[in-house]
Amino acid sequence: MSTSLLLLIIALIGFIAFLAGRARSFARSGGKLASLHSLPGYHGSYVAIWAMLPALLLLAVWLIAAPIYIDYTVRSSLPEPVQNQGAATVQLALGQVKSVAAGFERLSADELAAIENRSTNMREVLASKGVALAGEGEPYMVQSAQQFNAMRQYSRWLMSAVVLLVSVAGGLYAIRNIDVRFRARNRVERVMLGSLIVASSIAILTTVGIVASMLSEAGRFFTMVSPFEFFFGTVWDPRFAAAGSGGASGQFGLLPLLAGTLYIAFVAMLFAVPIGLFAAIYMAEYASPRLRSTAKPLLEVLAGIPTIVYGFFALVTVGPFLRDISAQLNGLVTGNYQNFIQAQSVITAGIVMGIMLIPFVSSLSDDIITQVPRALRDGSLGLGATRSETVKKVILPAALPGIVGALLLTASRAVGETMIVVLAAGVAARMQLNPLEPMTTVTVKIVNQLTGDLEFTSPQTLVAFALGITLFVITLGLNIYALYIVRKYREQYE
Known part of the structure; x- marks a missing residue:
């Protein structure tokens, strides 16, 4: 019996147990629900929990322990010459046995008999079923594969029987406990x-x-690699060394990546904060309820767009537009139609990332502004202030701590962005202040260092974890500081 079917049967037993427990509580009360300590729904839920929870826990333990036991048994039954060749060889042989066992489940009885009698090539037969072996297949693999399949099948049926028995027994035990004062x-x-x-x-x-x-x-x-070289190095050039050279070549300076991360995030915040904050002020203080109920969900749709789509938008639309418009402006001024803004640049990534961050700024700021007590607004307006003066002099100062916290949370979101930077800012690790040139970020280099079939034995791959923990500390610090500001100043206006 498959695990999904077993879960469905357990859920069905739980539903029946719920109805049975509910009905028994009705029967015990004699139709007087006031005499029951708990409502009938609680009695039904109690019986359903006993019918499902122990069975599910047993199923989870069985699914974890059974494969470990089967692998250990099959590994122990491998021939001694295989076991004497080391743990790596034994593990490889066990993997091939599992592949053969998976192929045997797709074979007919005649094909399986032909393989057992060695009248046909096992590798060719399994290949025809979509199972590839690393070698020709040793004779012992047939017996081990059959043992593996037999143990799996026996374990599956025994698990189904025991789990269902526990489920039914749990339900019956719980029903016996149902009473008026239970x-x-x-x-x-x-x-x-x-x-x-x-x-x-x-x-x-x-x-x-x-x-x-x-x-x-x-x-x-x-x-x-020295921590001083990593945290204070100004050159990022983690050259992958040739095989056998030890992999120690390259320079792992963090500063170019950190500068690109903070620079792109800063440009994105410059674009997102004014638009998002002004949108929040308008929706909270000026928009009619009908317009607010329509505009706010439409603005928050931007937060649901995948970041890879923003990356495509930057690569196909924003980047070429900035490049072409810069060439036109340069031609009008100097007569030389050469672009001074590259398609992949800090400003391209910052603008597109800022568009992505607008709903975060606007939604969080709107929630904070609307939480400012109504008495502050009414008092300001009652003293003769205009609505704009009330917003500038009363509402924004009252909501400022929360808005600052929201902006810090948004900044941590910008620091961790990857796909937009990959497509819009390039992969060049450099330290420069020109926003019209490409730069890259920590997250992009983490992806680059872990791309491909690599082993985690050289600094060129292990550096990704050093970059990751550095980025984690930065974003964690921003989040903690944002929560600190919100909690410290929030109660002053409640």
Whole structure:
């Protein structure tokens, strides 16, 4: 029985258990719901939880443990000459056995018998079924593959039987507990609280795991390259060394990448902040409710467009437009129709990234402005101030801490952008102040260093983790500072 079908059956059992528990609570109350400690829905949920949760936990453990046990058993049954050649050879042989086992599931009984009798070439038969082997296939692989398939099939059926038995038994046990004074609501809420704790713990542990993995690999990089050279170097030239040379050549200066990251983010914020902030002020203070209900969702649609689409827009439209218009302006002034703005440049990436950031600025700022107490507006207007004076002198100062926090959160979003920079700003790592020339960012170089079939043994690949942890620290600092500002000043106007 497949896992998806088993999950469907467990869900069906849980639904039936819910109805049964609900009906039993009705029966126990004699039609007087006031005599029940908990509503019938809680009793049904309690029975459904017992029918589903233990079975799902057992299924998860089985799906994790069974493959490990089967691999260990099949690996132990491999011939001694194979096992004596080392762990890498054993792992390769196990992988080939699994490929043969997957191919055997697609063969007919006659084809399988022919392979067992060695009357046909196993590699050719499996290739005809879309299974490729690294070699011709050893005779022991047939027996090991059959053992692997037999154990998998037995495990699958045993898992189905045990899981379904646990599901039914859990439901029957829970139904027996249903009574008039049974605290079903407390039990259900306890399970829900535990589920929320597990969900939040998974999110936290995932973040910790990501940071720990990045730190460990970055530590390996700093054993090969000096941290001083990395953090204060002004040249980025991580040449991939030839095979056998040790891979120690190249220069890994972070400053050109950091300068490009901050420069492009700064240009994007220069473009996004005025437009987004003015849009937020208009929608919060001047627009009619009908216009606001239409304009705000339309503006927030920009946030849902994939960044690769913005990259295409920069590459096909914005970049060529700026290049051509610069050539026209240069021709009108000097008579030389040579463009002074390159299609891939800081300003191209900044403008397109700014368009992407407009909904972040406007939506966050709009929410903050609308939270300013109405009494402040009415008091200003009552003293004779105009609406524009009220916005400038009262509302914006009151909302300024929240707006600054929103802008910092938007800046962290700009710092981590990749696809727009790849297509609009190029990959040239340089330190310069001309926004009409190409530059690149940390995220682009992370992609470049990890592109291809590479092993994480040289500084040219491990540097991606050092770049990643650096970018993580920058964005984390911006987020923490934004939250600090919001929390420090928010209560002054509540």
